[in-house]
Amino acid sequence: MATVYTHINPFKKRAIDYFQQCIGRIGKRGKIGSVLDELLRKQEFFHEFLASYGPALKPMQRQYLEEQAAEVQTELAIAYGDLEVLQSILESLNPCQACNGVGELRHIIEQDHSEYSKCPGCGGDGVAKAKVA
Structure with missing residues (x-):
């Protein structure tokens, strides 16, 4: 049988736990496996690859890589937006x-x-x- 602690506001505690987990999943730069770190690594890769090998690429290849880099940029903007909203919700709790x-x-x-x-x-x-x- 589960122990019930009457001094804890269970819904508020569950909400804090949930939003902390969401923020943890998005993570930050340098946190291995976090969404934000992976996106930043992809962004760096595309910038370095296009800077190093861009002139040698065919136009179709270059266009493909630029589209991939743009998708990563969009995903980064979404992740930063989500992180900001989640942190403000958590602070309000x-x-x-x-x-x-x-x-x-x-x-x-x-x-x-x-x-x-x-x-x-x-x-x-x-x-x-x-x-x-």
Whole structure:
């Protein structure tokens, strides 16, 4: 039987988790396997290839590669747009900065042993508490 924690707002926590996963999938430059990193690598490849071998290509080949480069550019614009919107949605959900919306903090005791404790910043629900003035 599943444990139900009554202090957690389950829908808001699930929303934070979902949007963090979406942002993680899009990723950033240098994060291997992320959508954004792969698109940036493709873009660099097409620019370098066309700069190096462009004059030797037949017009049909050059046109094909330029179309591929344009598609990558379009996909990059979409990915950056998606990332911006997802980050703004996540910010509006107000995840806890101490635990990144997880609700727990990991404490490494030994190399192969760690323990988790409820985050004091959010009380374990992953949502930052509003500051009272």
